[in-house]
Amino acid sequence: MSKFHLNIQKLVQGEFKIQKVNIAFVFQVNCPGCFIYGIPIINNLYRLFSSNVGFIGVATAFEDFEYNNEANLKLLLDNGTLVGETKKYFKSNYGLSNYSEIPKFPVAFDSIISSEELINSDKIEVICNAIPNFSNFSEKEKEILLMKIKSYYSEIPLIAETFTINQLQGTPxxxxxxxxxxxxxxxxxxxxxxTLKTRLEHFLS
Incomplete structure (x- = not known):
């Protein structure tokens, strides 16, 4: 069973307490879909399950760092301020500049490190080990793949740890x-x- 690697800065809102069952919601502030399909759902699940499920929102950034940052996360949490493509979407479709479904659950910003820090740490091995059948590769194959991964991440100046180490596909x-x-x-x-509600109930039982 694979592990979830939660690498975050200090919480911006609330307190995360690990429970027998937990849910992480990984999103970007410059991601309209996260606001349309994600935050309202997690807000409602938090209302229903917060007494026995641990909730943690992780605002991350794998692009558009000028929008996806801790400062804009704080503006969202303080008064629902929207930015970038999210702001454009809600303004053009609903005439809104502020978001009404402000997250109620605990939220942190993803840990951001340089590509050099990632490449020269054991975290790069965690990424490799997440590749299916990596342990069955020959030493030469492992070495080649490691070089390719290091080369890829060396081109990315800033790395969001939770997003990258868990090899998430996107947000939400x-x-x-x-x-x-x-x-x-x-x-x-x-x-x-x-669907999420049923899964939480299943794991709780």
């Missing part, structure tokens, strides 16, 4: 995990609220 992403950080379920993109 929903990760259900236990108190040992074993991943119980993972979904990327739009998901029905009832």
């Amino acid at each position: 992403s929903f990760i259900i995990f236990d108190d040992n950080y074993n991943i119980l379920g993972h979904h990327f993109g739009h998901i029905n609220e009832d």
Whole structure:
């Protein structure tokens, strides 16, 4: 069973307490889909399950760093301020400059490191080990793949750790995990609220 690697800066809002069942909601502030399909769902699930499920929102950044940053996360949490493409979407479709579904759950900003820090750390091995059948590769194959991964990340100046180490596909992403950080379920993109609710109820039982 694969592990969820939660690498965050200090929490910007609330307190995350690890429980037997937990859910991480990984999003970007410059991601309209995260606001349309993600935050309202997690807000509602938090209202229903916060007494026995651990909730953590992780605002991340794999692009558009001028929008996806901790300062804009704080503006969202303080008064629903929208930025970038998210602001354009809600302004053009609903005439709104501020978001009404401000996150109620604990939220942190992803840990941001340089590509050099990632490449020269054991975190690069975690990324390699997440590749299917990596342990069965020959030493030569492992070496070649490691070089390719290092070369790829050397071209990216800033690395969001939680997003990168877990090799998430994009945002929004929903990760259900236990108190040992074993991943119980993972979904990327739009998901029905009832589906997540059923999964949480299943793992709680």
